[in-house]
Amino acid sequence: xxxxxxxxxxxxxxxxxxxxxxxxxxxxxxxxxxxxxxxxxxxxxxxxxxxxxxxxxxxxxxxxxxxxxxxxxxxxxxxxxxxxxxxxxxxxxxxxxxxxxxxxxxxxxxxxxxxxxxxxxxxxxxxxxxxxxxxxxxxxxxxxxxxxxxxxxxxxxxxxxxxxxxxxxxxxxxxxxxxxxxxxxxxxxxxxxxxxxxxxxxxxxxxxxxxxxxxxxxxxxxxxxx
Numbered sequence: 001x002x003x004x005x006x007x008x009x010x011x012x013x014x015x016x017x018x019x020x021x022x023x024x025x026x027x028x029x030x031x032x033x034x035x036x037x038x039x040x041x042x043x044x045x046x047x048x049x050x051x052x053x054x055x056x057x058x059x060x061x062x063x064x065x066x067x068x069x070x071x072x073x074x075x076x077x078x079x080x081x082x083x084x085x086x087x088x089x090x091x092x093x094x095x096x097x098x099x100x101x102x103x104x105x106x107x108x109x110x111x112x113x114x115x116x117x118x119x120x121x122x123x124x125x126x127x128x129x130x131x132x133x134x135x136x137x138x139x140x141x142x143x144x145x146x147x148x149x150x151x152x153x154x155x156x157x158x159x160x161x162x163x164x165x166x167x168x169x170x171x172x173x174x175x176x177x178x179x180x181x182x183x184x185x186x187x188x189x190x191x192x193x194x195x196x197x198x199x200x201x202x203x204x205x206x207x208x209x210x211x212x213x214x215x216x217x218x219x220x221x222x223x224x225x226x
Contacts, residue, residue: 048218056208059204064163077097082126099151099153101133107124108121111172119136122169123135131186134187154193162189
């Protein structure tokens with residue numbers, strides 16, 4: 001039979017589908033790529049988690065220093081420390097205060113701070129076992145006797161809430177002066193005004209920024225690849 005003009009000729013072959021339909025080509029270069037480094041990824045996640053948690057913990061530990069740095073620069077008077085009640089001291093906790101007292105040499109210690117010139121003395125208030133004053137000690141003079149001051153202006157805190165510069169001071173008093181320091185005892189750090197505590201605020205901000213950076217890095221690592 002002759003074909004009708006304009007009619008397409010019949011197909012001489014047919015497309016055979018095998019399996020699911022179309023055979024996919026496999027790129028050998030793609031198959032040669034190394035497997036994802038799961039172990040290294042897990043290690044990076046653990047390190048970032050630990051570093052971020054440590055930075056947050058340090059930020060939390062410095063919260064009282066930040067609060068003191070932002071407090072009033074006007075010193076509040078608490079009067080004579082020998083007769084000041086615990087309620088009066090508690091009302092001015094972590095505040096810049098002005099006070100006077102007679103300090104006793106028994107139970108006092110002399111120490112130095114890293115990266116700070118000079119020495120310091122921590123002395124108990126005469127007649128009290130729950131209140132100490134930390135003052136700067138002048139250089140010793142030959143044949144001279146040092147007399148502690150009687151007026152002070154500084155930060156009033158409990159030993160449990162002291163800043164990084166006074167960590168371990170209560171333990172040092174107990175070990176060196178053989179005097180027990182109650183857990184709720186007070187410490188007046190003479191000369192430490194809110195402006196001098198700005199370094200703690202800067203340090204807290206740095207730790208907080210580091211924690212945020214770690215959180216952002218974790219988010220990038222754990223994000224699903226689309």
